[in-house]
Amino acid sequence: MTATTSITTGRPADDLPPRRTAGRGIDWGxxxxxxxxxxxxxxxxxxxxxxxxxxxxxxxxxxxxxxxxxxxxxLANWASVLGSERFWGNVLASVILAVGTTAGVVIVGIMAAFVIARYDFRGRQGLYTLFTAGLMFPLTVAALPLTLLLRTLGLHGSYLGVIIPSIAFALPTTIIILVPFLRAIPDELEEAASIDGTSRIGFFWRILLPLSMPGLVTVGVLAFVGSWNGYLLPLLVISTGTLPQELWPLPLGVTQFSTQYSQDTAAVLAYTSLAMIPALAFFLVAERRIVGGLQGAVKG
Amino acid sequence: MTATLQPAGPATTAGPAPTPGRRRPRSSAARQRIEIVLLVGPALILFLGFVILPVILAAVYSLYNLPPAFRWEQLAEPDRFIGLANYQRAFDSPEFVRAIGNNFIILFASLLIQGPLAIGIALLLNRPLRGRTALRLLIFVPYVLAEVIAGLAWKLLLQPSGGVNAMLESLGLGFLQQNWLADPSIALWTLFWILTWKYLGFAIILMLAGLQGVPEELAEAAAIDGASWWQIQRHITIPLLGPTIRIWAFLSMIGALQLFDMVWVTVAPTVRGMATETMATYMVQQGQFAGQPGYGSAIAVILFFISLAVALIYQRLALRRDLAGAVTRGVR
Structure with missing residues (x-):
């Protein structure tokens, strides 16, 4: 379990009315x-x-x-970084990894969470326990055998070799967040839909999916950020593979650049600051989306 | 209403079974089975294949002496199976024992320094302030950056001729200048400082969110009874912040035990081996880059059991405290 999972747990401070300082005349502090x-x-x-x-x-x-x-x-440093294919290759690789991981986590996660939350069958509880137990297995522990496994599967050195394990390791958190979300949607809605002749899958598609959008956004943002910032998996899977460094994801690309050009401090600083911008920009946007998602959940 | 809103840990059950009584006819029972398989199948395959299987493989490989990038049939070669020798070697290695120690130094330092610091700052900031939204964004910035990129920034700042030393010089504090990340006697504490910089904002935001759940009336009542600001914080607010603090502590401890990115990027390998090695960096170094997957797997298994033990002990202790609180609350 990573620290990122709990960004979503607290309500943002400023969306509540400001608190009065408890009955003390002048606030000397x-x-x-x-x-x-x-x-x-x-x-x-x-x-x-x-x-x-x-x-x-x-x-x-x-x-x-x-x-x-x-x-x-x-502006020379910034211009040369922005003009280099290498920087944009790094960005592109990070985008591919993050989008692939996010899409995979959201799709695979909601399907499994739907079954666990709304189907009645033997082994349902066991299935849920199995996925939650995944929190006990951090990526660090699995990393070495995973690398060897990917080699066997022919995925070592490829983007898929990073995306697939990233999806797998994001599943426990995803299912833990989504199951209560899907469960909270009232049974009456499902009954009404079924009386109107909708199949369960139809109910999932037309009613559940739109209603659980806030939960999906939360899960998606967590997966995206986790993938964007990830280092260990790309280090083991991509940096030791055959992919040229122009196509490594940003965290790898930046460290590689800083090692190569360690004498040119200004260039490294420019590369590093440009590498920071996407995360900062995404945070500014996603922060509101997470907050909005949680508010939606409260109202829904 | 939903798990995402509760600061408490993950739910432990899948919740009650869907309402019985809307039993579907038999033909749809078969259909339901197909739906279950199709919908859960992909998640289950990914999870078993890429999370559970590698962990099991780590346990198996840890019993073997293996060449880098080996093929599976090599497991059957004579002399490959060496029993617990990899574990023996790990615990006999001063470097690895040191690495375990470093993980625990970071763990306790985080709890004892970052925790009180974050709580204190959150208590101070928990009032109407101008620019509160901006402040919240700013203190969250270090947390948003990738650990690698934040680490790289600090590596540049902390070079012998970097920004930090120059700043000290210009403040007339030149005698404090250090080779922060290359001097083995201080590198671990430099690292701890970087980690504090990176994660304190997250802790403060978490505590501030927790403080929103502390009812204001209690503090008001205490203030009317003449309690000072500090007494109110000490006896009312901080105890009620307990659940938030415990979650933060749990996340912080697990993070400290798994620490890898920051150390790998900021500290040069030679210095790392002498001063700041962690279990995870040692594992990757030995298992991947020194080409000993068997030995590296043994380290992974040890790391797993240490993390598990810490998590279980902590849950036992924290749970007991929660129960004790519930009992006293009941008595009063």
Missing amino acids: QPFVYLVALVVAAVAIGPVLYVFLGGFRTTADLNADPAGLPDPWT
């Missing part, structure tokens, strides 16, 4: 609180800013004064 907030934010964002700003300097500047500001600003 307020300036101190702002100071703490400022320090925490500065520490969190400082290193990221340093990397971004450093990307706009030259390596000579960086060596002369590592802590200085860009003066003059140079």
Whole structure:
């Protein structure tokens, strides 16, 4: 179980009415609180800013004064990264892996969760327990034999060799999130649908799927982020394969670039900051979607 | 209403069986069986084949002395089976014993330093603040970045001629300059700092979310009775935050035991072996890059059982505390 699974557990603080500070006249602590907030934010964002700003300097500047500001600003590093096939190849690979994993997790996960949540058969409970037990088997433990298994299957060194195990390892969390979601949809709806002549699959397709969209979004976002940031599996499956480094996913590509061009600090900083942008942008978008999904769940 | 909203851990049952009484006719029983197989089949095959099977294989391989990228029929070759010798070797290896120790240092340091820090900051920030949304976004940024990319950024900052040392110099604190990630005597603590930077924001957000579930009336009542801010936090808010803290602690411990990406990327292999090796980096180093899949698998199995033991012990302890709380609440 990874820490990402619980981003979704808490309700976002600002969607509730602001709390009153409990009946104490003047709030003497307020300036101190702002100071703490400022320090925490500065520490969190400082290193990221340093990397971004450093990307706009030259390596000579960086060596002369590592802590200085860009003066003059140079776009050469960014331009050369953005103009390189290698960077876009890395991005493309990451997109393929993340989209493939997300689609697989969502499709395979909702099918299994549907059965576990809404079919009555022997072994249903056992099936659920089996999937939840998967939380006890982290990828780290399985990684080496998995690599050998993929070699046997001819998937080593390919994108599928990363996507398929990623889907498998995301299934436990997915099913744990989706089953209660599907279960919460009232039986009366299903009965009404069945009286109207809809088969169970029709009910799944026309009613359950649209109603469980918020849960699917949550699951999808978790899978996407997990895949986008994943390193161990690509390291074992792709970096030791035959795929050229221009087609490695971003985390691998960035480390490779930084090793190759370790003397050119500015270029590495630019490459690193550009590699950060997709995750940051996705977070800005997905944060709202997760929040929206959870609100939808509350109202539904 | 749904599991995603409950901060408590995963549900342990599949819930009640679907309402009986809408039994379908016999012909649809066969149809139902086909539907079940078709719908669950893919998930089951993927899960058994790529999660369960590799773990079982790890246990099998750990008993063999295997060449890199071996073929399965080689398992039958004479002298390949060596029993528990790989395990013996692991526990005799100072490097691996050190790695276990490092994992636990990170684990306890996280609980004892990151935990109180996150709770303290969350308690302070749990009030109406201007720019609260922006603040929440900012402190979450390190958590969103890939561990590898965050690690790389810090590696650049912490070079001998990097930003951190230059900053110290310009503040007149030049005597504090270090070779942060290459000096074996401090590399582990540098690593811990990077991990704290990366994961503290997540902990704070989690605690803030948990604080939203603490009823305000209790604090108000206590304030009317003359309790100070600190007394209210100490005796009311923090105990009620218990479930959130326990979930965070669990995630943090499992993360500390599985630690790989950050160490692999930030610390050079030579320094790593001396100072910051973790079970996972040792496993990948030996099993993949030193070409000893049998030995690496033994490390994986040990890692699995240590994680399992920690998880079980923790659940037993945390569960007992929850029960004790329930009992005292009942008495009062």
